[in-house]
Amino acid sequence: MLPSRHLSSLTDIVEFPPLPNNLTWRGGIAYLDRDGVLNVGSENYINSVDELEVLPGAASAIARIRNAGFRICIVTNQSPIGRGLWDHQRLAEVNSALQTILLEENEDAHLELILYSPYVPWDNAWARKGNPGMLQVGRQIIDATESNNHISIFEYGIDYLARDEGNSFMVGDRIADMKAGLNHDVRTFRCDQKIGIDDVIERVLDFSDNGDTL
Numbered sequence: 417m418l419p420s421r422h423l424s425s426l427t428d429i430v431e432f433p434p435l436p437n438n439l440t441w442r443g444g445i446a447y448l449d450r451d452g453v454l455n456v457g458s459e460n461y462i463n464s465v466d467e468l469e470v471l472p473g474a475a476s477a478i479a480r481i482r483n484a485g486f487r488i489c490i491v492t493n494q495s496p497i498g499r500g501l502w503d504h505q506r507l508a509e510v511n512s513a514l515q516t517i518l519l520e521e522n523e524d525a526h527l528e529l530i531l532y533s534p535y536v537p538w539d540n541a542w543a544r545k546g547n548p549g550m551l552q553v554g555r556q557i558i559d560a561t562e563s564n565n566h567i568s569i570f571e572y573g574i575d576y577l578a579r580d581e582g583n584s585f586m587v588g589d590r591i592a593d594m595k596a597g598l599n600h601d602v603r604t605f606r607c608d609q610k611i612g613i614d615d616v617i618e619r620v621l622d623f624s625d626n627g628d629t630l
């Protein structure tokens with residue numbers, strides 16, 4: 417069970433916006449959870465654009481991460497689709513609104529790739545965090561886009577061949593996010609869900625700086 421992708425199919429090649437200051441991408445990916453990281457989360461899900469509240473500092477944090485040379489890959493569990501509460505279109509509206517608000521706050525706050533897992537927990541989907549399926553697919557889509565290659569089939573599952581993840585990292589507010597990051601062999605940062613990514617951005621940037629000098 418593969419993840420879904422905002423507004424595109426997984427194998428589409430959709431050109432990314434340039435990194436700030438025309439930086440060259442060096443292979444690092446910032447895997448970011450959405451709810452409780454970029455926007456205020458809710459136990460009852462974010463069910464519509466009306467319920468979307470972007471956290472202070474989120475746009476700036478994304479811009480700073482991109483300015484450090486990373487591509488952004490959102491990896492978000494969205495089981496309400498599998499539960500039949502709402503459909504892909506409803507989620508697309510929320511994700512598009514999130515991107516619009518972030519760019520209004522900071523013109524560099526692009527989300528290059530948004531992946532989501534529509535499955536319910538009892539599906540045991542590889543795409544659902546704490547499994548690393550979304551990170552595996554995100555790595556391959558970003559690699560293919562950057563090298564202008566076509567993807568026909570994904571390496572996916574427990575036998576996924578480990579890539580050089582460079583100084584990629586995962587930011588989330590829950591244990592499942594940390595598990596997904598660890599299972600994908602990247603550094604993890606857990607933020608306070610009431611603060612979001614601004615809670616850990618200085619640690620993230622310290623880590624990415626140190627990775628550059630290795």
Ligand SMILES: [Mg+2]
Pocket residue numbers: 449450451452453457588589590
């Ligand atoms: Mg979350």
